[in-house]
Amino acid sequence: MTTTDALLRFDEVNVTTGGTKRLQNLSFAINRGEHWGVLGLNGSGKTTLLKVIAGYVWASKGQVTSWQGTYGKIDIQQLRQKIGWVSDSLDDRYRTKMSHTALEVVLSGLYASIGLYESTSQRDISHAEHWLDFFGISHVKHQPYGQLSQGEKKRALLARAWIAKPTLLLLDEPCTGLDVKGREEFLSTLEGLLQLDDAPTLLYVTHHLEELPSSIENVLLLKNGEILQQGKKFNTLTADNIQEAFQVNADIIWENERPWLVVSNS
Ligand SMILES: Nc1ncnc2c1ncn2[C@@H]1O[C@H](COP(=O)(O)OP(=O)(O)OP(=O)(O)O)[C@@H](O)[C@H]1O
Ligand SMILES: [Mg+2]
Incomplete structure (x- = not known):
């Protein structure tokens, strides 16, 4: 090339x-x-x-x-x-939205958005669950993002980036x-x-x-x-x-x- x-x-x-x-x-x-x-x-x-x-x-x-x-x-x-992007500034934006669960954070990657502005299908949810599992954090999927440990947060953000097939x-x-x-x-x-x-x-x-x-x-x-x-x-x-x-x-x-x-x- x-x-x-x-x-x-x-x-x-x-x-x-x-x-x-x-x-x-x-x-x-x-x-x-x-x-x-x-x-x-x-x-x-x-x-x-x-x-x-x-x-x-x-x-x-x-x-x-x-x-x-x-x-x-x-x-x-x-x-x-x-473009998948994992950074502390992204983390800060989520930290202020305590109500987002790890699952929602990962799902939002499908729309390159912070919140979930589009309707979410069962297929998307299964897809997100697959990556939560892959990154070893399915046990915290319903937990608010703000309550996750640093390591769990990084994995959630990486899964969020990954789900969009960047x-x-x-x-x-x-x-x-x-x-x-x-x-x-x-x-x-x-x-x-x-x-x-x-x-x-x-x-x-x-x-x-x-x-x-x-x-x-x-x-x-x-x-x-x-x-x-x-x-x-x-x-x-x-x-x-x-x-x-x-x-x-x-x-x-x-x-x-x-x-x-x-x-x-x-
Ligand atoms: N919005 C902004 N307006 C003006 N200057 C800025 C702005 N954001 C960053 N800078 C300046 O641009 C320079 C580069 O900042 P940048 O955040 O890219 O550095 P960095 O290499 O990522 O540093 P760190 O390792 O601390 O994260 C710094 O001097 C910083 O103060
Ligand atoms: Mg920097």
Whole structure:
């Protein structure tokens, strides 16, 4: 596949809001089935990047192109129905709606909405129950979302994203708030999902290198809203690049293709 038929392409994208430069001159192309990690310090522009992709923030300059066409010319709501998005901001929106059960949260993924605005069929409910079961949370399906544990919430949001059969899956620090066991379970569920034939292309945002599932082969390193490095993870996640991106003295240890950051104080 060439860059011209990439699933997603940014050409010199800038985002400036109220005088703040949030993204500067971003150019990259992601091909179908090519999973990417997006890494960078707090405020480096990771979430903004995902918001541009989901059409919630618009490029002030440059061009964004998806498999459905160029942003500005395509129906963004239609595109969003094919983009799964798991983030804390989504979690916050649900937290304020305590009455939504886990089942309703998952069902709402079918409509790319927070509430259930369309009539729900028994088939949809069975479908949602299947994914609740797959993600190991069917025992809490009638519980209000606000009462779920962090791990159960993450799984509910992932099931919500998954049920719509997304073409592109955006995960924004999905392991925040999980303990080690919960994190490893979540990551291994994700790894399993990525092996499925109809798996979406994944963009995984994190501060933590060791979270990158082994299926993620490519990395985008952001610093101050700019791309510091991009490419294959083994070439990109070098001690020098990480020290520059994260501004700490550190080394990287690879274990079974999984990178671990070891910080030194010297
Ligand atoms: N609505 C907004 N208006 C103006 N500036 C914003 C807005 N949202 C974010 N920013 C700024 O854009 C920059 C990038 O923010 P962003 O949330 O994308 O960072 P991030 O890499 O996701 O950080 P974190 O790791 O803390 O989640 C920050 O300087 C932030 O203050
Ligand atoms: Mg963020």
